Structures are given as C-alpha cells and as structure tokens.
Amino acid sequence: xxxxxxxxxxxxxxxxxxxxxxxxxxxxxxxxxxxxxxxxxxxxxxxxxxxxxxxxxxxxxxxxxxxxxxxxxxxxxxxxxxxxxxxxxxxxxxxxxxxxxxxxxxxxxxxxxxxxxxxxxxxxxxxxxxxxxxxxxxxxxxxxxxxxxxxxxxxxxxxxxxxxxxxxxxxxxxxxxxxxxxxxxxxxxxxxxxxxxxxxxxxxxxxxxxxxxxxxxxxxxxxxxxxxxxxxxxxxxxxxxxxxxxxxxxxxxxxxxxxxxxxxxxxxxxxxxxxxxxxxxxxxxxxxxxxxxxxxxxxxxxxxxxxxxxxxxxxxxxxxxxx
Ligand SMILES: C[S@@+](CC[C@H](N)C(=O)[O-])C[C@H]1O[C@@H](n2cnc3c(N)ncnc32)[C@H](O)[C@@H]1O
Numbered sequence: 001x002x003x004x005x006x007x008x009x010x011x012x013x014x015x016x017x018x019x020x021x022x023x024x025x026x027x028x029x030x031x032x033x034x035x036x037x038x039x040x041x042x043x044x045x046x047x048x049x050x051x052x053x054x055x056x057x058x059x060x061x062x063x064x065x066x067x068x069x070x071x072x073x074x075x076x077x078x079x080x081x082x083x084x085x086x087x088x089x090x091x092x093x094x095x096x097x098x099x100x101x102x103x104x105x106x107x108x109x110x111x112x113x114x115x116x117x118x119x120x121x122x123x124x125x126x127x128x129x130x131x132x133x134x135x136x137x138x139x140x141x142x143x144x145x146x147x148x149x150x151x152x153x154x155x156x157x158x159x160x161x162x163x164x165x166x167x168x169x170x171x172x173x174x175x176x177x178x179x180x181x182x183x184x185x186x187x188x189x190x191x192x193x194x195x196x197x198x199x200x201x202x203x204x205x206x207x208x209x210x211x212x213x214x215x216x217x218x219x220x221x222x223x224x225x226x227x228x229x230x231x232x233x234x235x236x237x238x239x240x241x242x243x244x245x246x247x248x249x250x251x252x253x254x255x256x257x258x259x260x261x262x263x264x265x266x267x268x269x270x271x272x273x274x275x276x277x278x279x280x281x282x283x284x285x286x287x288x289x290x291x292x293x294x295x296x297x298x299x300x301x302x303x304x305x306x307x308x309x310x311x312x313x314x315x316x317x318x319x320x321x322x323x
Contacts, residue, residue, distance in 0.1 A: 010046055010054050011037045017056040026199035028069070032060055035073030042077060045084045053091050057197070062090035065196045097183065098197045099126035101212040102205065102317035103250045103278060104133035105140075105157035109320060110276055110303055110310060111246065112166035117173040119243035121235050123228040124252025125177025127185050127194060128221030129212045134172050136212070140165035152211040155317065161294070163322035173243050176235055177223035185216045205316065228252070229260055232267055250278035250301075251315070261285070265307060277304040278313065294321065 008016070018033035033056045036042050046054050053059075063070075063079050066086055070076040080087060107130070111118065122131050136153040139145050144165035159165060183190050191213055198206045224235070232247065239245050247268050253261050265285065268275040277284040284304045294312070303311040303320075312321045 010043050013054070014043075014056055021056075022199065026201045028072075028200040029056070029060060031073055032070070032076050035077065036080075039077065042080050045080060045088075049088065049091055055096065057096045058091050058094070059087070061096065061193070061196045062087045062094065064200075065090055065094075065193060069200050094193055095181070096197060097126055097181065097194070098251075099129045099183065099194060099209070099212075100205070100251070100316050101129045101136065101153060101208050102155060103313075103315075104130050104136055105138055105155040105317040106301075106303060106311070106313035106320045107248065107250070107276065107278060107317075108133055108138060108169070109140075109159075109163070109166045109322075110305060111170045111248075112168060114170065114246065114274055115244050117171040117243045119174040119239040119245050120172055120176070121232070121239070121245070121247045122175075122177045122223075123179075123232065123247060123249045124255075125179045125182070125221070125223045127183035127190075127213070127216065128177040128179075128223040129185075129209075129216055130250065131175045131177050131221040131223075132212065132216060134169045135215060138166075151215070153208055153215060154211075155208065157317055158319040160319055160321040161323075163320075174240050175221065176238070177221060178226050178228055178231055178235055179223050180225070180227055182223040182225055185213055185220050228264060229256070232264075236273065244274055245272060246274045246276060248276040248278070251280075253277065253279050254283045269307070275304075275306050277302075277307075279304075280315075 014033045014037035018030045018037060022029035022033055046059055063076060067079050067083065070079065120131060125131060135148060135151055136155055137147040137149060137151040139156045140159050146166060146169055183194055185191060195206060195209060198209060236245060253264065261283065278301055281302050284307065286304055286309045287307055299315060300312045301315045302309055303313050309323055311323055313319065
C-alpha cells in the first residue's frame, strides 16, 4: 500500500529510512527498519494506520515506549505481531515531537550578536528546552567556553570557517515558547516519550536531553499552547518594550504548507521583531538563494537572520559554519 511520503510504499519508506537516515547513526534502527521493509506481515499491520502515522520513527518509538528496546529484529517482530493493538494505540495517540538542546550551541553565536537585552519567543518550542540556552555550558573548541561552569548540560560545537566564538551569553530578560502541543517537563509519561524518540545508540543526545530535562524540571520554561499561524501577535504584545524582541524557531516551519510559511515570514518582517530561523534548506525563503553548502557540511540546516542566510549548521548543533 502507498505510504504517507511522496507516493512511496510503506516498505519503500522503511527501506529508505534504514539506508538513508538510520545508517551510520543508529545501527539498531537500521536493522529494525530494514527488517520491517522485508516483512509483509508486519507491513500489513502498519498499513492499518492512517498514512501520517506509518512513519518508522513513530512506530519504532511506540513499540519501544511500551515494551523496551529490542536487541534485534526478531524481538521487534514478535512485539509488533503479538501486541499490535497496544502499539497501534500509542502510535495513534502520540506524535514524533522531539526537543534537541544541542541546537542551542548553533543558535547562541547568532543570538549573542544581537543588541541586548533580549526578549525571546520560541515558536514550536516543544518542551521549551532551547529557551533555557543561557543555563547551559558551551565548548566551541580551542579553549572557547562559556555559560555556567557548573551547568549539567554541556554542549560542544565545532566552529568551521570564518568567525569567532561568542564572547558572552546573551542577556535574556523575558522568554516564552509557543507550541501546538507543549510537552510538560514535570509529566513523567511525556518525558519518557520524549526520551524514547531519541534513537537507540545516540547516547550523547540522550544524556544531554536528560540533563536539560532535570534542569528544566526545577524551573520549567513557560510554553503556551497555540498555533504559530495565529497566536504570535498576542505573545509579542506581552513582551517588554525595552528589550530586543527575538522570534526564533528550529525544525518547525517544515511542518507548515509553503503558503503558511510565507504568511509567517510576513508576520515577522519589519523592524520590531528580530527573526532567527534554523531550518532545513529551502524551508525559510532567503532573500539571496544560498549557495550550495560547502562539501564538509554533509546534511545541514540553514540559520537565517531576518530572512538572510548567516550560517550553515549541523541539524543538531554539532558544528556551525558562518557564511
Ligand atoms: C521537530 S519539533 C522541534 C522542537 C524544537 N524547536 C527543537 O528544535 O527541538 C517541532 C515542534 O513544532 C511544533 N509545531 C508544529 N507546527 C506548529 C504550529 N503550527 N504552531 C506551533 N507549533 C507547531 C510541534 O508541536 C513540535 O513541538
């Protein structure tokens, strides 16, 4: 049966996920997705889900959330066949909503250059962990470190190409997140789902997520429920007038149709708001079409400042290359 993505069958989607996404990042996910791609009985079960719910990330996380991480495909197969009703209900009830604190390391150098103090609005904030970027410790290599030395969240970012590490943390005087479905960092079930979305074997990601969650639980970042297409003006209206108003987002706008992205760009255009985007190339329409990323970038996101390209960055903040 045809799956949700670009007219591909579910088997093709799982094969593609195994070979193009999981390979080199999570050997176990590569094995599990490849196993499903070759298994007609399991594919038929997955095809009972609505097309948007058949994605490998969601189905694999649902099975792991309920029954733990299998050691290989035979264990996963047994779970999916014997307990499909339970896995199906978790896949239907939940979504692949992540929160990647590593992205703060790529955003920080751009935010640190803005006129201070800052009032931050993060749209698509998830649990709001990226709103706490001034509570993390950063290492940009060659001795360039900043942020609280005793922070349990330690983020490494390699600076490539031109530019120097930030000299200071931005002074943040006000912050709020907006999300269709905010993740409550004090709800153990919600936190466990967030953790389950980290792929098996990605221990650094899981460690920094857990550290950030621990820190956030003590003083949770404010994230209000709402839609970035309609609810941004009321948040902007609540910000202090004497701070630089920054609206930022990472890995969010791709979820919107192009027409909604264009309308959003109009909302944040103008002198009153500084707009920082951190998205896959092509998601934010940049004034000058960006040149192809340098060969050392591999898979890369584009960081934009008021619709101008300012950097390429690793999608999880492992490196930054100013343009
Ligand atoms: C992939 S997550 C990224 C979360 C976070 N920005 C990060 O980088 O870790 C995308 C988030 O965008 C939110 N989202 C998607 N569409 C939205 C909309 N129209 N309005 C508000 N939030 C939205 C989702 O609920 C989800 O939390």
